């Protein structure tokens with residue numbers, strides 16, 4: 001089994017995260033998957049940005065949820081990264097899925113950012129778009145919020161889900177089963193060989209975030225994790241080739 005290399009927020013080490021340049025680079029590099037973060041605008045449009053606030057990755061200020069999609073589209077989401085990307089816009093989920101459907105070369109990982117701010121109905125709004133582009137078989141939905149995963153499970157059984165875990169939990173695989181998630185996405189520092197073996201036994205896919213260092217990458221390959229999220233998909237692929 002080959003560990004899937006998933007570009008975390010696109011090829012986010014070499015282009016501004018969660019923007020079209022970062023996604024295009026990840027696709028060009030040949031990443032097996034592309035991960036992105038979904039939040040809702042004031043007018044309930046799914047949009048791709050990691051932080052709940054605008055400050056770090058745009059020239060705006062305040063909370064994503066307080067602006068309409070049109071207002072957010074006016075912002076620059078590339079200048080903070082480098083002059084080369086001045087004028088890069090925030091993307092809607094719709095724009096991303098339309099492009100991803102055409103590319104048809106990678107698995108789509110959508111993290112529903114509904115753990116710090118609760119976005120009502122984000123699950124059904126996102127699912128509607130996945131269905132519109134006929135991408136149910138090619139998308140994995142994840143969240144740190146177990147309620148969101150449960151809700152997605154009520155809405156559909158056709159889209160794979162995964163629980164994100166950042167904290168030590170007694171029996172993580174039991175927890176995954178209990179909330180009805182298909183897979184486990186776990187922080188690298190929580191990864192153990194035993195957990196990978198157990199997840200394989202239970203046929204629960206285990207994917208690890210965020211894996212950038214060579215020693216960490218090699219460990220994920222050696223232990224046969226199902227996938228890893230990385231800011232450096234180009235490096236991850238090079239190491240996988242020599243592994």
Ligand code: G3P
Nearest residue numbers: 008035111142185209229
């Ligand atoms: O989905 C994996 C990883 O992206 C989770 O961490 O902080 O980037 O949302 P974070």
